[in-house]
Structure formats: structure tokens, C-alpha cells
Amino acid sequence: MAQRLWRRMGLKPPAPAALGVLLALALLALARLPPSLDHSPHLPPASSPLSPQWEGAAPLSRGRACCERPPPPPARLRRDQPPGRGRRQQRGVVGHAPLWLSDDDLQKMRLLAGGWVVSKARIPAHGQVLRVGLRAAGDTKGDTSPADPERDCQDGQCGLIKRPSDLYEVLAFHLDRVLGLNRSLPAVARRFTSHLLPYSYTNGSLRPIIWWVPDLQHLEDANNDQNSCALGWLQYQEMLKPHGPTLATGNAPCSSIPRSEWSRLALFDFLLQVHDRLDRYCCGFQPDPSEPCVEERLHEKCRNPAELVLVHILVRRSAPSRLVFIDNAGRPHHPEEKLNFRLLQGIGSFPAAAVATLRSGRLQSLLLESLRLDRELWESQGGAEGLRPLLRTIDRRARILLQYIQEHNLTVFADSPR
The missing domain is CATH 1.10.1070 (Phosphatidylinositol 3-kinase Catalytic Subunit; Chain A, Domain 5)
Known part of the structure; x- marks a missing residue:
């Protein structure tokens, strides 16, 4: 078969001695090759674990070149990181956010609408008004009282629950933002179920809850x-x-x-x-x-x-x-x-x-x-x-x-x- 191949190429078959020389040269070249690529210092051995950058990476999609790196997995959002202006399906706040609501507004609205109630306090001379400490809905602490409610409020994690007749305050907040005034405090409507609250707050009635501003300035009088x-x-x-x-x-x-x-x-x-x-x-x-x-x-x-x-x-x-x-x-x-x-x-x-x-x-x-x-x-x-x-x-x-x-x-x- 080798002689037939040489004839197709229009060449004269080499002599047996020449073939022997060629074979010897080929064996010498193979002996001088570098070690196998499986043990190259530029790549980890086949048995080594994947580095964190590649763990969980999606398999190569069909049509990608053999040596092209797959894209790294997307960074995972923190629980408290406000998402962009896409679709929101969290409790109480859903839909496409209009431009007049800032990311800070939306973050506070989500806290007010779905945060765990972890403490409560009466506001002097304000009747049916409660100040409550809140935890983000995904917080593993759940519905337990914190050690320092005052610190929560100073950190902006509190809301003021008002009377059902004050629901108009929620509309007022949206009017403020639509007009570009940006002087009122975030507010949402909510039904409460926390065992920390009196029954009149958990009987299914809808109440407004307004974000508690931590550094409001009051007269000493x-x-x-x-x-x-x-x-x-x-x-x-x-x-x-x-x-x-x-x-x-x-x-x-x-x-x-x-x-x-x-x-x-x-x-x-x-x-x-x-x-x-x-x-x-x-x-x-x-x-x-x-x-x-x-x-x-x-x-x-x-x-x-x-x-x-x-x-x-x-x-x-x-x-x-x-x-x-x-x-x-x-x-x-x-x-x-x-x-x-x-x-x-x-x-x-x-x-x-x-x-x-x-x-x-x-x-x-x-x-x-x-x-x-x-x-x-x-x-x-x-x-x-x-x-x-x-x-x-x-x-x-x-x-x-x-x-x-x-x-x-x-x-x-x-x-x-x-």
C-alpha cells in the first residue's frame, strides 16, 4: 500500500535502507519531545479541583471554540442590595418602578412592606400610633426582638404604623414623588400579623406604615x-x-x-x-x-x-x-x-x-x-x-x-x- 501511495504522488519508492534511516530519525525526534500536556505547568493536572472562578460554570455551549473560556457566573446579589428597575415581585411592592422613585425609595418601601416586626414602642400623645423596628424579609433572625431597638431606628430600620383612616398618606407620598418635591417620607399600605402587635393592629385592617426618619430635629420644649x-x-x-x-x-x-x-x-x-x-x-x-x-x-x-x-x-x-x-x-x-x-x-x-x-x-x-x-x-x-x-x-x-x-x-x- 505504501508503494501504491508513492506512485500516485509521482515519486519513486525509496529503497529499504532509506526507510530504515527515516524510521530511526522519527524515533529520535519522539524521544526529545516535552512531557505530556496533561502535566504542563500552565494548566492544573486533570485530577486537581477547579479553582473558585470556574466552580459551577455552565458547560460550553454548542458552537463555541474548543479552547474558549466560558464566561464567569454572574455575581450573586446580596440580600439587602436593591435591584435595578426591572420587575419586582416582593411582598407589597410589585411592578416596574417609575423614574420618580429612587432606589432609596424602593429599598425603604420594600422594608416597610415586608420587613419582620421585631420591636414596638408607643409615641407619646399620638394615640393609635406605634413605632416598630423592622428586619428585612429574608433575615434569619425572624420575628424576635432585637437587643437594642433604638439602634435599629438610628440605622433607619423603623417605621411608624398609623390609623387605617390615615391611608391617604400613602397617596400623598406618591403625589410628592410624581411632582418631584421629594420632601415626604416613604409610605406603604400593609396588613400586620406579628404577635408583638396588639390585636387591633393584626385584625386584618389595612394601615399605612411610614418610614421613621432617624435624625428629625425637635425642639426641646x-x-x-x-x-x-x-x-x-x-x-x-x-x-x-x-x-x-x-x-x-x-x-x-x-x-x-x-x-x-x-x-x-x-x-x-x-x-x-x-x-x-x-x-x-x-x-x-x-x-x-x-x-x-x-x-x-x-x-x-x-x-x-x-x-x-x-x-x-x-x-x-x-x-x-x-x-x-x-x-x-x-x-x-x-x-x-x-x-x-x-x-x-x-x-x-x-x-x-x-x-x-x-x-x-x-x-x-x-x-x-x-x-x-x-x-x-x-x-x-x-x-x-x-x-x-x-x-x-x-x-x-x-x-x-x-x-x-x-x-x-x-x-x-x-x-x-x-
């Missing part, structure tokens, strides 16, 4: 601890004037708070009809006899503006020039003929982004997109159809506010960063 600074109505109105106290003076109450912050607060409170901050005495409308401001005889003080004070004017120690909006339940059913325009008194301009959103005609649809994330609230209210009446009320107030801005020739100002 026990009778006025719901403020970061003491401010009367007349002082407030003077501060809103163009020639009023500025950040540079520092010689007036709340002087670290710029006028733009009061504009955000006034816009927000008007849409929700929150009176407790700027007009707790109901001086801007005729209250019903059942109103707390009438029952507590506060309305009578409207005759003397010097006696009027602002409440719930709060800032964080870490951000003393930014207001924090708390107790935002407002009045969803406040009649349109009694809208409190006193909340807008003295305000000369409003944040541009918020006004643009009000003018876009998309306020209701944006709120629905945002509220859809809160599954408990969404389902309890009957979805979009059940929420429409509340959203139409806010939208109607927005149109009235826009008309007010136009009639008074008010301006807008550029928004500051989050």
Missing part, C-alpha cells in the same frame, strides 16, 4: 416638640417677602429654610388640603362644628393673628435647609367651595417641575402608574377604578391652583437636586 423651630404666622409671612430674612441673616426662627421650601410645602398642602401645618386654626375657611380646630377652640384665635403658630415644621439635622413633610393625610373629601387658599398666602413662586406636571394633564395617569406598585393599597381600593375619584379630586385642585397662579401672575423657579 415638650409642649412644642413637633417643630424644629418655633415660628408664628406673622413671622412666617414676613419671611416670605422678598426683603424678608434670608439664609445669610440667621437672626430669625427657621432662617435656614429658604423661601423655595415654603413654596413646595404650600403647593403640596393645597392639593391635599392639609391644614395642620400652615393653618391649624382653620382660618382660611369656615369649618364645621365637628372640626378639631372648633372643638379645641383654636378657630377663635383667628381674630388675633399674633397668636397663630405653625406646626409640624420639621427638618433633618443632616439637611437643616430642607423641610420634611409629615402627617400628610390631608382631606380627600374637603369640599371644593371651602378650599383653603390661606395655605398659598405670601407665596410668590412655585417649583417649575411640579407646575409643569400639573399643566401636562397627566397627573392622574402618573399617580396610577406610581400607586400600582403598592399592591395592598391598589387591591384594597379596587384598582384604577376605585382610585379615580380621589385622583380626580386632586386633579381638580391642581387646575384651580394653576388658575390661581395665572390670576396672581406668579412665577416658577428652577428645582434644586434631590
